[in-house]
Each structure stands twice: as structure tokens, then as C-alpha cells.
Amino acid sequence: MASATVTPGRTVRKIRPIPQARNNFERGMWLFMRYSGLALVFLTLSHFWMQHVLIGTHQIQVTDTMTRWGVQGQTINLDNILWRIYYAVILILAVVHGINGVRQVTYDYFAQKPALYKGMMTAIVAVAALISIGGMLALVFGAAGDSLGTAALR
């Protein structure tokens, strides 16, 4: 307690300033979890309420993805660009936030087996990187135009 009364005759321990964190990676990730989390509250909840609740999962068709993201080889409008930026920001923040969370959980339960812990994390990060790169490429290039939905778009 900051306001603890000092008893006469007792040794008083001086409060020293908090030392600089030695592990800057952990410090950075700790801060990242807080700030990205606060941003993701708005980003993911707005996305979830838009797509999964208001529009509703049952209403979403392939053509909806195409109209929102734009189709490869066709001109894209401002809406498409804004949607892609929105999803790209969610993707990056959510994946890094999620992977760091998984890392903490994995560390809690497997830290005493370093080989297993490292192996698990390597596998998890590899799968996450593969999926995320795929997602980012889709957001950079847009949906594929094919017989499924291009006709409905025009």
C-alpha cells in the first residue's frame, strides 16, 4: 500500500524505481497484447456484428465476398480498398495477438520440456504464417473471378 504508516523503530524499506525490463521482446509483447487487444475489441466485434449477426451467416454468399473485396483483373473501387485495409488490419493484429496468447499457454504447460515446447511453437507459428500469408495474398489480389459469381456481379 502506498499510504502505509511507518512504525517508529522499524527499518523502512525504500521503494526503488522499477528497473528497466531486461527482456525487451517480452516487454514489447506484453504492451502489444494490451494495445492490440483494445483495438481488436472494436475491430472484431464490429466485424462479427456486421457479418455474423446483422447480415447473418446464412445470408452470406460467394458473390458477397466478391463485391466486398473486388475481383482479380477488374477495377476496384474505394469501398473494396477500405474493406481490404479493414480486414488486413484485423488479420495482422488478431493473428499476432492469438499466436502470442497460444505461446503463453504453451509455455505455461510445456516449459519444463524445452524441446517439446520449441517443437510445438515452431509448428504453430509455421501453420499460422502459412494461413496468414494466404489471407494477406487474398486481400492484396482480391477474390478470384470465375463462373460462380462474376455473372451475378455485372
Add this chain to the structure above:
Amino acid sequence: MLNPLILSFREGVLYRAKGNILWLLHRVSGLGIVLFLGFHIFGMSMSAFNPPLHEQMLELYKTPLFAIGELALAACLIFHAVNGTRIAILELRPKLWEKQEVATRWSLIIVAILLLPTLAIMAYKSITHFIGG
């Protein structure tokens, strides 16, 4: 003797769960979200690489099993968001630690306020979809 790994897992869950159910729920909901996140990003990215598979994934979300899973996802997402906000604000502003109990109570109230209408709308839409209303 238990395997040390299982022991540490069991003790970790049991110890922390005592008086710290929110910690456990935050962890479990986070793992649930990250599992769906990977699946979801994969499914959406297929719109660029494999449109028929993308369509199959969208259709998969419309099955009864996923409709129920989506309710669980909503619960995980809203709880994790509100509880995470509480954690972030309290840890970034240590002066507020005196109000931890108030913060916990209010975060649970906010979870209920946000979650119940969300679940109701989703369940209504799913039920009318499956019954064909």
C-alpha cells in the same frame, strides 16, 4: 505418480481456477477464438485461390453444427473482448487496482448486455433458416 506434464497442467488449472475463474475463461475463450480464426482466414483466403472451396466453407458455416459453434464463438468473443478490456485498462492504469471488484462486476454485466441480444438474434436467424420460416 503423475506425469509431470499432466501434473503441471492439472495444478495450473486447479490452482488458478480457485477464485480466478475469469483467468481460466479468458484462456479457454482465447484458444477457442484462435482456433476459429485460423479456420476462418483459411476459408476466406480460398476466395482468391479456390472459389469452389471458399463456397463450400461458407456453406459449412450454415450447417446446424456450425450454427451452434457460432453461438459459442459469440460468447467467447464478447467475453474475451470485455474481460480483456478490463485487464488492459487495469494493468495500464495501476491506480485503478483499488476498484478491481467493481470492474469485475461491471465487466460481467456488460458481457451479459452485449451477449444476450447477440445470441438471441443469431439463434432466431438460425432457427428460422433451418425450419425454413
